[in-house]
Amino acid sequence: MPGMTITEKVLARAAGHESVRPGDLVMVRVDLAMGNDVTAPVSIKRFKELGVERVWDPSKIALVPSHFVPAKDIASAGLMMSMRGFAREQGIEHFFELGRGGIEHILLPQEALALPGMVIIGADSHSCTYGAVGAFSTGVGSTDLAAVFATGEIWLRVPESVRFVYEGRPGPWVIGKDLILSVIGQVGDDGCAYQAMEHTGPALAHLSQDSRFTLANMAIEAGAKSGIIAPDEVTLDYVRARQAATGRVREFPVDASDPDAEYAATHTIDVSALEPQVSLPSLPSKAEPVSQAERVAVDQVFIGSCTNAKIEDLRIAAHILRGRTADPRVRLMVIPATQEIWKQANEEGLLQIFAAAGATVSTPTCGACLGGHMGVLGPGEVCVSTSNRNYVGRMGHREAKVFLASPAVAAATAVLGRLAHPDEVGVEPPDMALMSRGPGAPLVAAGTAVAEGGAAR
Amino acid sequence: MIVEAIGHVYGDNVDTDVIIPARYLTSTEAEELARHCMEDLDAEFVSRVRPGDVMVGGRNFGSGSSREHAPLAIKGSGISVIVAESFARIFFRNAVNVGLPIVECPGVTEDAATGDVFRVDLDEGIVENVTRGKRFAATPLPPFMQEILDAGGLMPWVARRTKTGGASGSSGTPGVAVGVPEGEPPQADWRLD
Numbered sequence: 001m002p003g004m005t006i007t008e009k010v011l012a013r014a015a016g017h018e019s020v021r022p023g024d025l026v027m028v029r030v031d032l033a034m035g036n037d038v039t040a041p042v043s044i045k046r047f048k049e050l051g052v053e054r055v056w057d058p059s060k061i062a063l064v065p066s067h068f069v070p071a072k073d074i075a076s077a078g079l080m081m082s083m084r085g086f087a088r089e090q091g092i093e094h095f096f097e098l099g100r101g102g103i104e105h106i107l108l109p110q111e112a113l114a115l116p117g118m119v120i121i122g123a124d125s126h127s128c129t130y131g132a133v134g135a136f137s138t139g140v141g142s143t144d145l146a147a148v149f150a151t152g153e154i155w156l157r158v159p160e161s162v163r164f165v166y167e168g169r170p171g172p173w174v175i176g177k178d179l180i181l182s183v184i185g186q187v188g189d190d191g192c193a194y195q196a197m198e199h200t201g202p203a204l205a206h207l208s209q210d211s212r213f214t215l216a217n218m219a220i221e222a223g224a225k226s227g228i229i230a231p232d233e234v235t236l237d238y239v240r241a242r243q244a245a246t247g248r249v250r251e252f253p254v255d256a257s258d259p260d261a262e263y264a265a266t267h268t269i270d271v272s273a274l275e276p277q278v279s280l281p282s283l284p285s286k287a288e289p290v291s292q293a294e295r296v297a298v299d300q301v302f303i304g305s306c307t308n309a310k311i312e313d314l315r316i317a318a319h320i321l322r323g324r325t326a327d328p329r330v331r332l333m334v335i336p337a338t339q340e341i342w343k344q345a346n347e348e349g350l351l352q353i354f355a356a357a358g359a360t361v362s363t364p365t366c367g368a369c370l371g372g373h374m375g376v377l378g379p380g381e382v383c384v385s386t387s388n389r390n391y392v393g394r395m396g397h398r399e400a401k402v403f404l405a406s407p408a409v410a411a412a413t414a415v416l417g418r419l420a421h422p423d424e425v426g427v428e429p430p431d432m433a434l435m436s437r438g439p440g441a442p443l444v445a446a447g448t449a450v451a452e453g454g455a456a457r
Numbered sequence: 458m459i460v461e462a463i464g465h466v467y468g469d470n471v472d473t474d475v476i477i478p479a480r481y482l483t484s485t486e487a488e489e490l491a492r493h494c495m496e497d498l499d500a501e502f503v504s505r506v507r508p509g510d511v512m513v514g515g516r517n518f519g520s521g522s523s524r525e526h527a528p529l530a531i532k533g534s535g536i537s538v539i540v541a542e543s544f545a546r547i548f549f550r551n552a553v554n555v556g557l558p559i560v561e562c563p564g565v566t567e568d569a570a571t572g573d574v575f576r577v578d579l580d581e582g583i584v585e586n587v588t589r590g591k592r593f594a595a596t597p598l599p600p601f602m603q604e605i606l607d608a609g610g611l612m613p614w615v616a617r618r619t620k621t622g623g624a625s626g627s628s629g630t631p632g633v634a635v636g637v638p639e640g641e642p643p644q645a646d647w648r649l650d
Contacts, residue, residue, distance in 0.1 A: 075483035141551035
């Protein structure tokens with residue numbers, strides 16, 4: 001019998017089996033169930049329709065208002081009231097109020113709630129992000145989440161795994177976003193449909209935890225069920241730092257794929273040869289090197305979302321924007337992923353750099369990424385965005401055009417008023433060790449509160 | 458179930474953002490969502506669709522966001538079944554969970570156009586484009602997913618099983634279980650989750 005992949009090992013443990021194979025249907029115990037302000041209110045409605053009084057385990061549920069925060073209108077205020085009421089009624093402690101939360105996919109690892117070896121079910125397609133700490137994590141809809149609220153279990157088909165082996169060392173400006181855009185360009189928008197993407201290889205040693213979140217985050221844009229990276233020292237340092245900072249210290253299993261595990265396919269990527277990437281409208285798979293892309297004039301640059309609004313992303317953007325201003329024709333928006341990151345960026349002086357560059361800096365929200373609110377695009381407008389989707393109508397009007405790129409490309413584009421390679425700005429590439437300094441670009445660095453009693457908040 | 462009705466035909470990668478744009482996600486009601494279904498891709502759809510019609514898509518139908526509002530909007534618009542070359546995973550689960558029949562059928566968009574009449578036999582797994590005289594084999598649903606659809610969705614199915622005591626072994630709330638599909642033989646070609 002061949003060995004198992006990390007995905008198979010996590011699922012087998014959660015199903016109570018010695019081993020599982022791709023194609024098996026299993027019932028798995030869920031370690032963490034997450035819903036946001038778009039999906040959770042529907043789950044709550046379904047849960048009540050079922051007539052069950054109590055959720056299976058309030059300590060394993062996280063409710064995160066993120067998409068329409070701060071409430072953009074009366075209807076969205078109602079969605080958040082539904083979550084708040086349910087959290088109180090059911091004793092769900094992990095409800096993250098405005099000003100104390102942020103975008104769920106960065107928030108839950110930061111809060112040491114998403115841990116290696118877990119099965120995490122999130123009612124949001126980018127729930128695959130938690131795979132970056134070695135969890136099996138996938139997105140579902142509201143009804144599946146409601147069933148998890150009631151039972152603590154979910155049926156899953158064990159996915160085939162596709163292995164991505166990254167070799168070499170990333171060149172100047174190249175971060176996780178460039179790797180994953182290039183991979184999606186290679187395999188296509190449904191190239192890993194129903195499968196688990198497993199990221200491995202020696203080049204990962206050069207990728208910070210922040211960059212790894214981006215790698216796992218966009219699994220869904222290749223149609224995948226999940227993305228996963230086996231925890232190594234980078235990940236374990238990050239997780240332990242977050243446990244210490246939040247006081248949520250608990251044991252977790254650390255899994256790795258067996259050497260004889262079987263894969264549906266293996267792709268090898270030489271990251272040394274990779275340039276900063278951009279995905280042209282209106283599919284993430286339309287990725288190409290920025291150096292080859294047409295220098296289209298832009299109306300808006302958005303640095304934000306669960307994909308690229310971590311501290312590393314903000315430091316890279318600030319590295320380019322320091323002492324420079326956005327082109328007068330460009331609206332530049334910077335939206336840190338979580339309140340903790342916002343505070344860290346503030347302490348490091350990054351927010352002042354953005355403001356001086358003519359950017360607007362907002363409180364954490366998914367808003368602009370999905371055309372929800374704050375930064376909605378009008379007809380024919382062009383936006384370079386660090387988010388994950390450039391579909392028709394995604395960020396506003398159906399005739400708006402969205403280009404996906406890294407924070408470095410986005411910041412350079414803001415300065416020059418048109419799509420730009422960071423080299424065109426005339427700034428040296430940053431020392432990436434400095435951008436991602438500390439374990440996984442931790443929020444506990446640079447004199448924040450962890451030193452005193454281990455509580456950062 | 459056999460449906461014979463007009464088809465509304467789309468291409469590849471019909472994502473949930475075009476099925477129901479985020480600007481309408483502050484509503485959770487199928488009737489309200491249906492008023493804006495497909496509007497960024499096909500502004501005429503809402504006025505053209507008739508109860509019982511068929512939606513036909515290419516590859517990767519329902520890609521993107523996990524919003525269950527997407528199958529709810531389509532169901533609310535009166536569409537009785539979606540036939541596509543392939544479906545994105547989360548959409549597939551969501552459609553079954555809200556009781557919207559969905560059939561994977563490679564080849565179905567071949568020469569097809571909106572206005573063609575489609576005949577979908579869900580029991581036999583046969584899809585015909587009557588207008589073009591073409592016949593395709595659909596990928597059958599596994600029995601437990603067919604049961605969920607027949608019950609009208611996951612919640613009615615769970616409720617039914619709970620009442621009849623047909624499920625057990627859950628580690629969650631006593632008496633409530635989603636039901637265990639374990640024991641179904643693994644089928645490598647099932648693209649259902």
